[in-house]
Amino acid sequence: MSATAARALFESAFGRPSEALFSAPGRANLIGEHTDYNDGYVLPFAIPSRTFAAVGVRPDERIRVTSTFSPEPVEVALSELADLFPSEGTPRVPEWAAYPLGVAWALRERFPDAVTPGLDIAFASEVPVGAGLSSSAAIEGAAASAMNALWALGADATTLALAGRRAENEAVGAPTGIMDQMAVMHGHPDAATFLDCRTLEVAAIPVGFVDADLELLVIDTRTTHAHSTGGYRERRASCELGAAEMGVPALRDLTVADLARAEERFDDVTFRRVRHIVTENQRVLDTVATLRSAGPTAIGDLLVASHVSMRDDFEISTIELDTAVESALAAGALGARMTGGGFGGAAVALVRVADAEAVEAAVRATFAERGFREPNVFAIWPADGAHRDA
Template identity: 70%
Template sequence: MAESNHATQVAARTLFTDLTGREPDGLWSAPGRVNLIGEHTDYNDGFVLPFAIPHRTVAAVGRREDGKGRVRVASTFAAEPVEVALDDLDEIFPTATGREPAVPEWAAYPLGVAWALRQTGLVGSGVDIAIASDVPVGAGLSSSAAIEGAAASALNDLWNADLDRTALARIGRRAENEAVGAPTGIMDQMASMLGEPDAAIFLDCRSLEAQLVPVGIAEAGLAILVIDTRVKHAHSTGGYGERRASCELGASIMGVAALRDVSVDDLPRAQELMDDITFRRVRHIVTENQRVLDTVEVLRTEGARAIGDLLVASHVSMRDDFEISVPELDTAVEAALAAGALGARMTGGGFGGAAIALVEQDAVASVSDAVNAAFAASGFSEPHIFTVTPSAGAHRDA
């Protein structure tokens, strides 16, 4: 991935110089993430176990030389830049009224970060931001958090905010929730900010306490395969919000602040109190929280080879109880397992996106071939399959 990251840096720098006629003040980048296990638990104050991936978003950023308090954002995946006055950001993101942001969605992420930083009392000078990325978009690998992390890291430096990584993750989440209007938790932003090589981040989404857990994938002779189904998803649309509402209803019925406070032993009582759909949504969250805790324990005591069954159980729960899988994701998981994967599950918010499979290093090609064949036999478009390793979080590149 070093070559593609370099290419992304060059693309961001070139876009900046084409836009402004000068060199940027610096390059900042942040990674996408894969969630090893713990899906939809984050906004329920629960536990997650993501890791940062080598794929990164790069922001080339420079202070404006015209002295105007304006921010201009450009991206290699958009035809035209977007420019607004910093003082107008409150008008652009009128989320309290329920209106859509008055800018294209791609621009709402970096502009939302600027807005969220200003909500903390920062004034900030005008900037130009040029973005390039090799994080697959719509694949459930958190391309949005990568944009937020890169932009937040840059503005943190250029505006002398002096915020730590956890505070910047909060800024990214506020941008996504309140500016973009996507009701996500904080897992993606924390993974993008805090990632370290060969480690997953065991995150308590209530306290934001984070522990690095060595995963030892390569050491065990294994690889993590990402199977991007190319079925696009969008968090800011229907299904994600409906699942979140079901979780809030379930917590209310149980008389707790969040489903984090419901244990597996509480599920029989929950079933008596709830309709079937609400109960199944709740059961997924409660059992998924336990699976995260179990996975951390197994990684620490037995190693990566022993987590396969937990990954499979997670997928079954998302497929049957939370109902966020799609046929392409189920096909990816089933084909990978049939071809010898130790474990596999969909990853990310669901309704499309990617699956992951834990495979022997020498079986990457054969498992990939099996998944491609299964997709072809089902009449699905060819998936994008690649390996990832736990990688570094957000930082300044140059």
């Protein structure tokens, strides 16, 4: 269990028992991909897999972090945190450590008058890395929750989410939006988080999976991705270009009715990037409305349409992700789509509990037939957000 592992690592690394334990979940996105940094709408939820942080206060003004992923502690003076993250170039610490240390830097900047004693923190995680389930936001959420309590900051969940995003954007250098951090901080059991990424207004939308005997299967293709380089940056640049050329602050300000005008103005690639964002925003709104009016069994076609748009218009899927979606649907899934930033990672499939084993078996068989790496398949459901455990 990762809670036990975090406490044990703390004691072995720092030579004393930890004082408190905090955790934060990974997240899955039901629908709304790449809309967050376009000021749009998203519908993620926190998942049961969590990252745990065992913490203790130090008598000085230094911070040490260690992780089961890389147990060699990283230590720095709190006053020198900003020096770790140059505006150009890579962080001066291992990437995993840049997430919690970036959160510490962001919170000290946000609360400059707070008393911030030194901390020791040991992390252990159940969230798969590289699967599109936001292992990074989980470590940010656990770190932020611990710092908020031990530094007596009194910050609300949204403020902590913003600190996590600043860490990801400016400390790590990944140009992600706010969705992951908000989902991690605002999670509720059996509910998705409907987020307006412009206003940061959130609403818990009951998904009703339990009453409908449904669950989401994660199909982790075990092909890795890196948000901070390559295709993710290119897609974001295309979106910013599209908004500027259409004379709007963000693509969120366009509707489906604007697409004919956009098609006349753009080259094919830029138009398809814009079309994905505009139609994906509408799909999020339609999914929320459908959950409220007809329940979760009626959203399958919206999930499939989202995947097709990501495959054909945004071009962020892979052959493994397409195979996961197609084989799950063929075996009886109500809907399926890739989730996360793309270029690898995981798909999710909405299935009846009674069909879950058959869908999983069909996906595994298809992957084996095509010579792909064996996928990691497991069920998830909406869970609690970040909190103190002990």
